[in-house]
Amino acid sequence: xxxxxxxxxxxxxxxxxxxxxxxxxxxxxxxxxxxxxxxxxxxxxxxxxxxxxxxxxxxxxxxxxxxxxxxxxxxxxxxxxxxxxxxxxxxxxxxxxxxxxxxxxxxxxxxxxxxxxxxxxxxxxxxxxxxxxxxxxxxxxxxxxxxxxxxxxxxxxxxxxxxxxxxxxxxxxxxxxxxxxxxxxxxxxxxxxxxxxxxxxxxxxxxxxxxxxxxxxxxxxxxxxxxxxxxxxxxxxxxxxxxxxxxxxxxxxxxxxxxxxxxxxxxxxxxxxxxxxxxxxxxxxxxxxxxxxxxxxxxxxxxxxxxxxxxxxxxxxxxxxxxxxxxxxxxxxxxxxxxxxxxxxxxxxxxxxxxxxxxxxxxxxxxxxxxxxxxxxxxxxxxxxxxxxxxxxxxxxxxxxxxxxxxxx
Amino acid sequence: xxxxxxxxxxxxxxxxxxxxxxxxxxxxxxxxxxxxxxxxxxxxxxxxxxxxxxxxxxxxxxxxxxxxxxxxxxxxxxxxxxxxxxxxxxxxxxxxxxxxxxxxxxxxxxxxxxxxxxxxxxxxxxxxxxxxxxxxxxxxxxxxxxxxxxxxxxxxxxxxxxxxxxxxxxxxxxxxxxxxxxxxxxxxxxxxxxxxxxxxxxxxxxxxxxxxxxxxxxxxxxxxxxxxxxxxxxxxxxxxxxxxxxxxxxxxxxxxxxxxxxxxxxxxxxxxxxxxxxxxxxxxxxxxxxxxxxxxxxxxxxxxxxxxxxxxxxxxxxxxxxxxxxxxxxxxxxxxxxxxxxxxxxxxxxxxxxxxxxxxxxxxxxxxxxxxxxxxxxxxxxxxxxxxxxxxxxxxxxxxxxxxxxxxx
Numbered sequence: 002x003x004x005x006x007x008x009x010x011x012x013x014x015x016x017x018x019x020x021x022x023x024x025x026x027x028x029x030x031x032x033x034x035x036x037x038x039x040x041x042x043x044x045x046x047x048x049x050x051x052x053x054x055x056x057x058x059x060x061x062x063x064x065x066x067x068x069x070x071x072x073x074x075x076x077x078x079x080x081x082x083x084x085x086x087x088x089x090x091x092x093x094x095x096x097x098x099x100x101x102x103x104x105x106x107x108x109x110x111x112x113x114x115x116x117x118x119x120x121x122x123x124x125x126x127x128x129x130x131x132x133x134x135x136x137x138x139x140x141x142x143x144x145x146x147x148x149x150x151x152x153x154x155x156x157x158x159x160x161x162x163x164x165x166x167x168x169x170x171x172x173x174x175x176x177x178x179x180x181x182x183x184x185x186x187x188x189x190x191x192x193x194x195x196x197x198x199x200x201x202x203x204x205x206x207x208x209x210x211x212x213x214x215x216x217x218x219x220x221x222x223x224x225x226x227x228x229x230x231x232x233x234x235x236x237x238x239x240x241x242x243x244x245x246x247x248x249x250x251x252x253x254x255x256x257x258x259x260x261x262x263x264x265x266x267x268x269x270x271x272x273x274x275x276x277x278x279x280x281x282x283x284x285x286x287x288x289x290x291x292x293x294x295x296x297x298x299x300x301x302x303x304x305x306x307x308x309x310x311x312x313x314x315x316x317x318x319x320x321x322x323x324x325x326x327x328x329x330x331x332x333x334x335x336x337x338x339x340x341x342x343x344x345x346x347x348x349x350x351x352x353x354x355x356x357x358x359x360x361x362x363x364x365x366x367x368x369x370x371x372x373x374x375x376x377x378x379x380x381x382x383x384x385x386x387x388x389x390x391x392x393x394x395x396x397x398x399x400x401x402x403x404x405x406x407x408x409x410x
Numbered sequence: 411x412x413x414x415x416x417x418x419x420x421x422x423x424x425x426x427x428x429x430x431x432x433x434x435x436x437x438x439x440x441x442x443x444x445x446x447x448x449x450x451x452x453x454x455x456x457x458x459x460x461x462x463x464x465x466x467x468x469x470x471x472x473x474x475x476x477x478x479x480x481x482x483x484x485x486x487x488x489x490x491x492x493x494x495x496x497x498x499x500x501x502x503x504x505x506x507x508x509x510x511x512x513x514x515x516x517x518x519x520x521x522x523x524x525x526x527x528x529x530x531x532x533x534x535x536x537x538x539x540x541x542x543x544x545x546x547x548x549x550x551x552x553x554x555x556x557x558x559x560x561x562x563x564x565x566x567x568x569x570x571x572x573x574x575x576x577x578x579x580x581x582x583x584x585x586x587x588x589x590x591x592x593x594x595x596x597x598x599x600x601x602x603x604x605x606x607x608x609x610x611x612x613x614x615x616x617x618x619x620x621x622x623x624x625x626x627x628x629x630x631x632x633x634x635x636x637x638x639x640x641x642x643x644x645x646x647x648x649x650x651x652x653x654x655x656x657x658x659x660x661x662x663x664x665x666x667x668x669x670x671x672x673x674x675x676x677x678x679x680x681x682x683x684x685x686x687x688x689x690x691x692x693x694x695x696x697x698x699x700x701x702x703x704x705x706x707x708x709x710x711x712x713x714x715x716x717x718x719x720x721x722x723x724x725x726x727x728x729x730x731x732x733x734x735x736x737x738x739x740x741x742x743x744x745x746x747x748x749x750x751x752x753x754x755x756x757x758x759x760x761x762x763x764x765x766x767x768x769x770x771x772x773x774x775x776x777x778x779x780x781x782x783x784x785x786x787x788x789x790x791x792x793x794x795x796x797x798x799x800x801x802x803x804x805x806x807x808x809x810x811x812x813x814x815x816x817x818x819x
Contacts, residue, residue, distance in 0.1 A: 054742065055738060055741040055742045056740075056741040056742070056745065056746075056748040056749075056750055057737050057738055057740065057741030057742075057750045057753075057766070058741070087734070088733070088734055088737055088763075088766070088767055088768070089767060090751070090765065090766060090767040123734040123738075124733055124734050124767070124768050232738065233734075233738050233741060311720070311806075311810070311814070312814055315810075315811055315814035315815045316814070316815070318811070318815050319814075319815035321815070324497070324533055325496065325497055325532040325533050325642075328466050328497055328642075329464060329466055329532075329641065329642050331465070331466065332464040332465040332466030332467070332642060333463065333464045333465070333466075336465065337465075339465040340465075341465055341466050341467075342499070344466075354497075356499065357466070357497070357499060358497055358498060358499035358533070359497070359533050397720075397811060398811065398815075399808055399811050399812070399815075401720070401724075401811070402724055402727070402806060402807065402808050402810070402811055403808070405720070405721055405724035405725070405728075406724045406725070406727050406728035406730070406807075406808075
């Protein structure tokens with residue numbers, strides 16, 4: 002059961018001028034399942050992406066990076082579920098390239114103008130012939146208001162489709178930001194991958210778009226963790242069709258740049274949080290906020306130590322306000338000169354620990370009350386600086402073990 | 411159910427001349443439970459220790475470190491279960507010191523000749539008065555052949571007492587190494603702590619003993635992981651009563667030094683592995699061996715990435731030879747220039763992956779056969795150097811979640 006997450010209302014997902022989506026059933030792994038999505042971009046669009054840091058990155062990730070680097074002007078993305086084309090070596094690269102070539106031919110593009118994305122089982126050969134057979138139907142389906150269908154088509158073991166949309170004004174022009182994501186663990190059983198595609202019609206220069214995709218990733222997808230495992234296929238792509246009528250955005254530190262940045266970050270944040278809310282076996286959505294660090298990096302380090310600790314995560318599952326586990330995670334996060342006597346800990350509004358020890362006014366029932374909620378904020382003060390960082394995670398339940406232990410059986 | 415681990419046969423635990431152990435029931439947390447242990451050392455003994463790196467280290471750890479640093483000549487260790495005296499601030503330090511003072515008075519020692527150790531619930535005040543009341547009975551019980559009783563008395567939620575013993579010859583003199591350990595997760599629910607005490611009568615100089623305790627810890631307790639959480643109280647203490655008749659060992663790279671080193675490492679390794687075998691919810695004992703790295707450090711990094719991955723651990727629980735999860739963990743272990751095309755993977759004798767992809771001769775049923783065993787070796791070749799490292803861990807089962815989620819209820 003996802004935590005406070007519903008399927009998106011299709012009418013709330015604003016189409017993005019210049020971006021059309023087409024979906025088909027290609028029988029990648031199961032029959033009668035939408036599993037192939039094409040995102041077609043008008044000429045003049047700009048595209049930027051951030052990809053998994055996993056050294057075992059999948060073939061489509063390698064090809065997408067390569068094609069983006071060529072700067073040929075991306076005109077289409079092709080996304081399949083059912084097979085991740087990961088751990089497949091040279092043959093996998095050839096199949097990812099064949100996918101791009103097939104779509105390029107149908108759309109009269111060059112192969113390097115197509116970016117491939119795959120998600121699903123790993124270490125199995127990608128059935129390119131099924132993709133080729135499915136592409137005409139996907140192209141025939143291309144339309145601007147297909148975001149909700151695409152959100153469903155890119156799912157693997159997600160239980161709820163994930164989408165978000167915003168509009169704002171830039172110089173009196175309405176600008177849209179709409180996106181979809183999938184992924185229910187950083188790497189689901191052997192279904193790999195977090196994928197997210199966000200599009201805007203904002204008129205933004207490619208260099209600024211590249212800066213924006215990194216910043217948005219850092220503030221959203223790079224802040225979530227379900228189980229600490231990093232997938233081989235993780236990709237976040239930001240598309241700008243540049244069709245909005247406002248003057249070009251050349252930098253993010255302008256009024257228009259900030260407005261777009263805020264909208265993209267808000268959409269990315271909502272999509273990232275949706276992944277955690279639909280995390281494997283999740284029963285609670287946890288915000289871990291670390292303040293008072295000397296650097297953002299050390300705050301993140303502490304936040305991740307808390308968010309990754311199986312003991313902390315099982316305590317959330319049990320609604321057990323187990324102070325010790327959180328403080329212990331702070332202690333082993335790797336800040337060599339951390340002074341435990343300056344650590345403050347809050348569960349929502351409840352001041353649990355002060356100066357590294359139990360707060361004198363703290364009562365177990367207050368902690369219990371917060372821990373029973375489906376949404377909880379853990380706030381840690383390090384008392385050594387001004388930096389802060391936030392990470393979102395979920396609890397660790399019996400269902401997590403069941404889902405991951407029973408998947409292939 | 412611990413994995414291939416039985417309670418030690420008391421008669422197989424050789425007494426160590428110069429070392430006596432006394433156990434009492436102090437009612438620390440439960441009545442009629444042996445929970446207080448004194449280890450008394452003859453004059454002239456040398457003691458060295460390694461302690462938790464957690465910045466939230468417990469009061470007894472701080473005091474033990476302090477007393478060792480004073481070099482006053484340790485003559486007694488006092489160990490209580492039921493309360494870890496962790497997360498207790500200044501008051502906790504005062505109580506740890508009071509414990510040492512009480513035992514010192516009874517034994518006519520100085521307080522700094524006593525080292526305190528505590529394990530049990532955290533963030534609760536240590537009941538020093540119960541320790542004081544129990545000490546006379548513990549002292550009355552002091553004897554050399556009490557190792558098996560002490561192994562049981564230091565347990566918290568361990569299901570089996572843990573002890574190991576060896577003898578060897580140095581210059582025609584019999585030298586004994588005997589030790590005990592406890593801990594069933596790196597940090598059990600809110601019962602903190604891994605503790606281990608190993609004693610030898612070898613005549614070894616303090617500087618060499620200090621080198622030996624570090625080396626032995628690196629090859630044993632620093633190679634195990636149950637859940638990646640590091641306790642606030644972890645301590646490994648090596649005692650040398652120096653009563654054996656051989657010439658003093660001044661360095662480890664001598665024939666006598668090597669013989670002692672091998673015996674201490676073997677005992678420490680057995681005690682460390684016993685902790686994993688008795689890991690929370692463990693059903694399998696996993697050896698992760700990483701070879702072909704450029705440094706031991708990078709091999710350890712990869713081994714820990716595999717051993718900490720919840721996805722890998724649930725796959726072991728499910729007896730699922732899920733290659734992808736192990737390769738993905740290798741990929742995100744943090745070696746920036748790792749070439750996935752050189753990775754080899756074996757499950758015991760089965761060659762699962764070669765050059766980063768599935769081995770052509772690999773059959774799922776061969777992997778399955780190995781994964782069903784209660785002891786499994788995962789061997790990863792990085793193909794970039796000569797270094798290697800080993801880490802021992804267990805699987806992640808439904809019982810792990812149950813034990814940790816239900817502990818306080």
